[in-house]
Amino acid sequence: MDIEAQPRRQSRSVFELIDHRVLFAALVLLIFVGYFLSNVFTGAWGFIIKVTLFVLVVWLVYRLFLDISTEKNNTEIDRPEEKQSVYPKETTADIDSPSPGETLNLDLFSPEEKHNFYQELETFFRNLIATVRSTFVAFSAVIFLWDRAQQVLRVEFCDTQSQSLKKGNIVEIEGTLPGQVFKNKMPLLEQNIPSEAQLAHYYDSSETIKSFLGVPISVKGELIGVLTVDSKVAEDFSPEDIELLNSYEKLIGQGILILSTQEKSRLINSFLRAQRLLLSQFDQEDSLENIIEALGNACKITFEFHRLTISMVNSDQHDTAKIVKVLGQKDEMPEGFQFNLFEGLTGWVIRKSKPLLLDDLEKGDLFRPRYVATESSNFELRSFLGVPIHYQTRTFGAVTIECRQPEFYSEWDQYILLLLANNTGLALNNMLNKPIQSQNGLEAKGKM
Structure with a gap:
């Protein structure tokens, strides 16, 4: 067995064992005695006594301070050695968030993290702008970002059918439609642009743009760019489309802020995959069953939940609705369950055509039923998020997701679920108004 060598304890002199106060008292006594003896003896004896007392005083002072220093050193030697921590000491530095216009200091990330960051950033915006179009x-969907140095808007991401619209194209603030949106800090809708007044000067060559819709992009209240869509067809966009484009603008603003956060990045990319799946399924078949199935699949890809419910308003009784799709736990409200719109949280979402986010259904003294007033349990479901499925002024139903964990959903989840629901509402409207062949010619389903 290895035995650690212990430091040898140093031997201590008699003077080191004497208390300092005793030495100090002896010093005072010698000075006092020497004062009187020097007056009693004169001549050579007086001189000898004075010199002797002086030497004794100096020697006692020297021993006094030497003993104090030696005791201090011995105390440090006898103290147990502290073990060094196995964890390195953390050093903290004040790292300020980059202000608008500054570049993110990517030296804080490893080369692999840098690559992943840029890759996810590019993938996110490319998929998002393609989804918007x-x-x-x-005809084109464009994200313009403000170039502070040159005081212009610059095409950062675009998805277009034109060969003359590319990343990096510069747009002046004055005399252009995107510039007008940025300058006024307000949405802009142009439904019939005259051919001789082409203000869409972000194309390298002339393009006959007839319809234009743009909204400003803001991050924490600061204007950073513009999101636009355009078309070669007059009146291709309506005032109701402003709300939908604003939803994408909020997604862009939030994405710029927190894209580097892994969980948010996962949610965004899941949403984009779900959105593409949703649109592809809409293109395959426009039946009600297919649209509802597509919405359920898109939510399954994007969100975590213990129960998902899709409810549709009854066509014959507009004050009631029916559950048409349930994913997860069934509870006492399975598919086919009908409820009054004037009872419960889901009825409120449909009736008001507004989203509703509740952190905890069990918070507070009052019980809040989800569907009917006779409910007595929330079946351990705590978090509730519901959004309407609507298009323009018509509300078709609602989609709700619930989780057993309180405070599980955020406004970010609400934005994304609302986007999926808005696209579902658009698909339902197109299905109901799609022309069909009849004996008397073409008729619209929505007018039958």
Whole structure:
């Protein structure tokens, strides 16, 4: 067995064992005695006594301070050695968030993290702008970002059918439609642009743009750019489309802020995959069953939940609705369950055509039923998020997701679920108004 060598304890002199106060008292006594003896003896004896007392005083002072220093050193030697921590000491530095216009200091990330960061950033915006163009069936969808140095808007991401629109194209603030949106800090809708007044000067060559819709992009209240869609068809966009484009603008603003956060990045990418799946399924078949199935699949890809419910308003009784799709736990409200719109949380979402986010259904003294007033249990479901499925002024139903964990959903989840629901509402409207062949010619389903 290895035995650690212990430091040898140093031997201590008699003077080191004497208390300092005793030495100090002896010093005072010698000075006092020497004062009187020097007056009693004169001549050579007086001189000898004075010199002797002086030497004794100096020697006692020297021993006094030497003993104090030696005791201090011995105390440090006898103290147990502290073990060094196995964890390195953390050093903290004040790292300020980059202000608008500054570049993110990517030296804080490893080369692999840098690559993943840029890759996810590019993938996110490319998929998002492609989704925007598909949603509006636009000729082009563009994200312009403000170039502070040159005081212009610059095309950062775009999805277009034109060969003359590329990343990096510069747009002046004055005399252009995107510039007008940025300058006024307000949405802009142009439904019939005259051919001789082409203000869409973000194309390298002339393009006959007839419809334009743009909204400002803000991050924490600061204007950073513009999101636009355009079309070669007059009146291709309506005032109701502003709300939908604003939803994408909020997604862009939030994405710029927290894209580097892994969980948010996962949610965004899941949403984009779900959105593409949703649109592809809409293109395959426009039946009600297919649209509801597509919405359920898209939510399953994007969100975590213990129960998902899709409810549709009854066509014959507009003050009631029916559950048409349930994923997860069934409870006492399975598919086919009907409820009054004037009872419960889901009825409120449909009746008001507004989203509703509740952190905890069990919070507070009052019980809040989800569907009917006779409910007595929430079946351990705590978090509730519901959004309407609507298009323009018509509300078709609602989609709700619930989780057993309180405070599980955020406004970010609400934005994304609302986007999926808005696209579902658009698909339902297109299905109901799609022309069909009849004996008397073409008729619209929505007018039958």
